[in-house]
Amino acid sequence: MVKICCIGAGYVGGPTMAVIALKCPEIEVAVVDISVSRITAWNSDVLPIYEPGLDEVVKKCRGENLFFSTDVEKHVSEADIVFVSVNTPTKTQGLGAGKAADLTYWESAARMIADVSKSDKIVVEKSTVPVKTAEAIEKILNHNSKGIDFQILSNPEFLAEGTAIQDLFNPDRVLIGGRETPGGQKAIEALRDVYAHWVPVDRIICTNLWSAELSKLAANAFLAQRISSVNAMSALCEATGADVSQVSHAVGKDTRIGPKFLNASVGFGGSCFQKDILNLVYICECNGLPEVANYWKQVIKINDYQKTRFVNRIVSSMFNTVSGKKIAILGFAFKKDTGDTRETPAIDVCKGLLGDKARLSIYDPQVNEEQIQRDLAMNKFDWDHPVHLQPMSPTSIKQVNVVWDAYAATKDAHGVCILTEWDEFKTLDYQRIYDNMRKPAFIFDGRNVVDEAKLRAIGFIVYSIGKPLDQWLKDLPAVA
Numbered sequence: 001m002v003k004i005c006c007i008g009a010g011y012v013g014g015p016t017m018a019v020i021a022l023k024c025p026e027i028e029v030a031v032v033d034i035s036v037s038r039i040t041a042w043n044s045d046v047l048p049i050y051e052p053g054l055d056e057v058v059k060k061c062r063g064e065n066l067f068f069s070t071d072v073e074k075h076v077s078e079a080d081i082v083f084v085s086v087n088t089p090t091k092t093q094g095l096g097a098g099k100a101a102d103l104t105y106w107e108s109a110a111r112m113i114a115d116v117s118k119s120d121k122i123v124v125e126k127s128t129v130p131v132k133t134a135e136a137i138e139k140i141l142n143h144n145s146k147g148i149d150f151q152i153l154s155n156p157e158f159l160a161e162g163t164a165i166q167d168l169f170n171p172d173r174v175l176i177g178g179r180e181t182p183g184g185q186k187a188i189e190a191l192r193d194v195y196a197h198w199v200p201v202d203r204i205i206c207t208n209l210w211s212a213e214l215s216k217l218a219a220n221a222f223l224a225q226r227i228s229s230v231n232a233m234s235a236l237c238e239a240t241g242a243d244v245s246q247v248s249h250a251v252g253k254d255t256r257i258g259p260k261f262l263n264a265s266v267g268f269g270g271s272c273f274q275k276d277i278l279n280l281v282y283i284c285e286c287n288g289l290p291e292v293a294n295y296w297k298q299v300i301k302i303n304d305y306q307k308t309r310f311v312n313r314i315v316s317s318m319f320n321t322v323s324g325k326k327i328a329i330l331g332f333a334f335k336k337d338t339g340d341t342r343e344t345p346a347i348d349v350c351k352g353l354l355g356d357k358a359r360l361s362i363y364d365p366q367v368n369e370e371q372i373q374r375d376l377a378m379n380k381f382d383w384d385h386p387v388h389l390q391p392m393s394p395t396s397i398k399q400v401n402v403v404w405d406a407y408a409a410t411k412d413a414h415g416v417c418i419l420t421e422w423d424e425f426k427t428l429d430y431q432r433i434y435d436n437m438r439k440p441a442f443i444f445d446g447r448n449v450v451d452e453a454k455l456r457a458i459g460f461i462v463y464s465i466g467k468p469l470d471q472w473l474k475d476l477p478a479v480a
Helices: 013-023 036-042 054-061 072-078 104-116 133-143 164-169 182-195 209-240 244-252 273-286 290-317 345-355 369-377 406-410 430-435 452-458
Strands: 003-007 028-032 066-069 081-084 121-125 150-154 174-178 204-208 326-330 359-363 400-402 415-418 442-445 461-464
Touching (some): 003 013, 013 028, 013 054, 072 104, 081 104, 104 133, 121 133, 121 182, 150 182, 174 182, 174 209, 182 204, 204 209, 209 244, 273 290, 290 442, 290 461, 359 406, 369 400, 406 430, 430 452, 452 461
Parallel strands (some): 003 081, 081 121, 174 204, 326 415, 359 400, 415 442, 442 461
């Protein structure tokens, strides 16, 4: 029986291995992690991450050919294929701080694999890593190999949170990069055979190592660039009276462009986009390509500008101050159908409002109070480092109240900010919300999920990103 082990039981490792176990019943799959609490959760009825469809897949395979364990060394030692899905956070200090990926955890995993291995292994990069990481890992493994043959493959993930299980069941492509040697090609074939259990072979792309590593960074950079492009247009739409939804629909009808990732919003978030672009910027700078680096930096700058612009619009609309005013925040996750708050635009928006002394009442159906308080207390880039390196007991921010109901969040509020596109926010009883708010009652829709005309008919002053402005907002000074 082929044995697969995945080091790292997070958003990538857990779902990916669960689907491999489901689709390949003859393969034994072990997911290992040093976090006892995380493994305990994977073995319980309440999984550590929320992802539609994940529960069913895990519960079908767990205990049959899918196992979650803290006995890292045992399972790595026994495995034929070892996936490494550990964090590659942005460095917070030292060379490349604020841009470069921190490979401490990757290097530690590679040294452990070398130490415990007693048989030949295929080691698969599953984390997003900088180009040429495989070369560094290869050197560590081969200099500590004790005669064991290690083949390194790059197999980046292209999952979208909220649809990860469907993405794994029916991927656009599976990318496998390896050495152009007989051993490297044999390793590629072995991993391709795993995916070929359910993925059509013409969707399994095989490349060299460096192309596979760079393709992941490039894909995320291209997607983020589309979002920043439409968000840049949203600012112009507001200034001219155009409607960004109509503009993006017209642009998306061009088959060369397509309609996806053209929704204007308060900004992109998630664990990959900003981190991968900063990584790309650092690689460009290190390779003497400052013009290319500056191009990708601008994608991040527009994203930051959009969040700042949103906060400024709120403050200026509400008589230039939100001090002491209750602002309801609907949605804290970076997108719907996930509880993930990594790099969520809600953090920067909330911090901006708190900086002006607003009182926040926050509701998100999948994010708990502890996570929200931790996110608002944390420094930039700390979120992706191990919990023991993060603030252990963040000081509870007194201006923040987390509730479990949209109506409680909005009661007596001066304004409402929609920051995640949860479906339930489209169908709330906005008449009830209006009746229980302070007047004038404002709605700031950062995801363009509400019907502005209906809300204006109720009596709300509505701001939707990139949409023609209310007369109230038009009479105010321009917002930069």
